[in-house]
Amino acid sequence: MRGSRAVALLVATMVAGVAAAAGPRSPYDIAFDDAMARYHLPGLAVGVIEDGRVVWTRTAGETVAGSGKPVTSRTLFKIASNSKAMTTALLARLVAAGKLRWDDPVTRHLPQFRMHDDWVTRNIEVQDLLVHNSGLREGAGDLMLWPEPNAFTRADILAGLAWLVPQHSFRSRYAYDNLLYVVAGEVAAAAGGAPYEDLVRREVFEPLGLARCRVGSWRSAEVDDVAQPHMRKDGRNVVINADAAIVPAITSAAAGGIRCSLGDMLAWARNWLAPDARQLAWLSAERRRELWTAHTPMPISGRRRDWDRTHAYAYGLGWRLADVDGTWTVSHTGTLSGMYSLLMLLPDRHAGFVVLINGDGDAARTMLGEVLLKHFTAPAERATIAGYAARVAAEPVTRGQAAPDVSVREPVAVDELRTRLGIWRDPWFGEAALCEEAGRVRFRAAKSPLLSGIVMRSLGRTLVAWDDVRVDAEAWIDLPADADEGMLKLAKVDPRADFSFDFEDLAFRRVRDCD
Template sequence: MRRLAKTLLAALAFAAGAASAQTPKERFDPLVDAVVARYHLPGIAVGVIENGQVVYRRTAGELALGSGQPVTNDTLFKIASNSKAMTATLLARLVQQGKLRWDDPVKRWIPAFRMFDPWVTEHMQLGDLLTHRSGLGEGAGDLMLWPEPNAFTRKDIVAALAYLKPRYDFRAGYAYDNLLYVVAGEVAAAAGGAPYETLLRREVFQPLGLSRCQVGSWRRDALAPVAVPHARRDDGFVALAPADPQVHPSTMEAAGGVQCSLDDMLAWARQWLAPTADQLAWLPQAQRDKLWTPYTPMPISAQRRAWDGTRLYAYGYGWRIADVDGALTVSHTGTLSGMYSALYLLPDRRDGFVVLINGDAEDARTVLIEVLLKQFTAPDKARGVAAYANELAAKESHRHASRVPDTSARRPATRKELAGLLGIWRDPWFGEVRLCPRGDGVAFEAAKSPRLRGPVLRVGNQYLVQWEHGDAEAWLHAPTDKAGNLHMSKVDPDADFSYDFEDLAFKRVRDCD
């Protein structure tokens, strides 16, 4: 028995020694390669930090499929909602400088600020803008942010908040929103005396040496290489190449408008994991702790419990805080029009990683996050890429079969069928839309969001809009009450929450031109 125990211990020691002897390239390359192969990704950049030092960088694929231009460490990717931590950090800088307080009423800085509930208007503080506990529903008002480009302004967003009805009480629960981060950016501009974009460059990018990160207005050709987003079409991807070489500021910069390279994202991550004396002078530990304090509990999915044993999951100021296999993680992800990102930090170990993908690749990101996390938190529990990917595919197949209605019998709706709905309709926050004849059929067109347009189709006794951009189709619901409101809803109830059609209530204002 003693001999057997000694043999087992020797085997375990040998295995541990073999694992530790692996180089980072030997550990991580197979994981990245397997994810790229499984999901046929157009391009990817991955970086890993261990004990505060960058130990691994990997890029693969192209800026745009078929271009022959490779992704590099300097390639700019949209980091989407990973921008939120940068916005929160900008605000922390202004607090540190005495220009703001975390408990400042929002109205002190933006007098026009109004929420649907007057009490909430008076009591919402700066910190509330960052913690997804405002009472707004998930993704409320996001149709003013995307699809891009659109004609909504930040002033439009501030004005629209008064018309977005809450889904629950103020500070009573969690629902992810973007609009209040836009407001937070405007608070920063008011307190800092300069536009949000100027402040972010001056207070965050420049002090940290994030020389490739961009926000606001810049030219793609002057800052090449720049990754092109890709949309999924059937079994592959199609590049969504921009027509304009000039990048223009959007309404949503503070919520998700930053673009950065892999090297800059690794520098951003390192200053959280192993800050230098200069970086601690730039942002003292007290403010860093404030950003990473859990303020709003978040729901823990069955998958997260099963994969990671998570018991704590909460939102701080621009960050998500969770335990994974007993280890503390601070993280965020980003999703925006054919771009996916992830940043994970394990502060107690000074480890972390960055993932940047230029394609619609939610499952690919989920799998890659999990296999990378397990390298740090529980190598003995690690499963292969295929195991996680197959599990997600099976869940999606079941979800689609049980949740998504069959619309294959669709056909163009006629003017006669829709005679009672034809006209110009207006929602108080989204503005006007046209339901008017086009050719032999009827088309839906949003005045301020030109990509929200498409033909109206009939499916049985229902009508849907088939968007020309190909994503998140919407049902049209004719008025059924005295209010005479035209409503909409997602055909796929689980489509991206930013397509918040359910928050729209249109009233007819005039005939088609």
């Protein structure tokens, strides 16, 4: 035992000596450590590029909390909506090959494609699928994609789009959309003569050497280093939506279904910041400029004006374009339940960074991304995680944004809703049962099994309390007085809930009695 203590003391002394010789921590290390500690992240991977070279990488935490399996530069993360830029790169490759044009009508490649308005159906072009100007509500139809797992197919999406009523005029304004990226993936498949997943592997992953990126169905064992998504519960990080032995193909792949490692994402970033001759042969400078050309102006928030002094903000083809402190940036984020990503490029400086998180990382991504960005655009500010967190905490809550307190609730009596029980149908979402089960009224969506819960009363209204904690946006349920004539409608209880819970686009009509 005395010998073991002596060895341990020697090792500790050596480590301390190495740390002292290394000098003070870099700004990147400080920001990384602060983000991990403040936000209790299960895992984090970050890489920085300067002058076209990867100059710093760091990983910490675990792929599964408590497993002891460390996050590394090879660990796969869901990159979520950072998949969109890979989809547009695939389409650019098909444009370069003469297999489609950006201004092709979508119906040229998908004759079955329909929007709610016939004129829009005839005139919407391939590039319109990619720039969030369709006129649909933000996140319209996303309940066909999430929460996962569900039974919606790409054919369901193509059939359902015609029933989604636009909120604005076509091409009049920006509203983020995922379904049309799924359509874009089907356009690529039709033009490229192969499934979207095969095309991405062939046209993007393989030529760029993104060897660990995965899309479609694959076996977990063949990778054996995969970050699982987590949520915070009772002060701990808990895995949600864990992968099975065979990871299934998902409907949303073109919009947000790709997984890559930190090493892959840094290689992807360098391809845009400092392409070599081989990469320019893969995609020419002309095609690259097309992807980074502004199409749809985006609203500039007060925070962005205050923090970044942004004057121009727009969406290109799968990329967000903005000036930050006088520096041009090209970026995107990715958000899925329990997974967050950020890719930020500063093309004029051949610089950028990647952030990958496998937990509740919204705030962590925002603060860490801002601190890393300021290192390039405003180093004199000496930005810190704590400083930006304090600025967020000081922001006033706008009236109408605060979530109502619905903690006091009770189940609605079955007899109170007896005349309105039955099977209800929405034309794009399908059937949902509002039926008695074990003395309670329950709502069950036929194609989205996680959307199941007890109907409760709170604040004089009825809401659905979902059974599964992964569904973190409860819904008001408004029932008609006459079940045979009126519509059943849903709406988010918390107006700040993720826009992908597009309950407001649902309009159910009763079709039959409970089974």
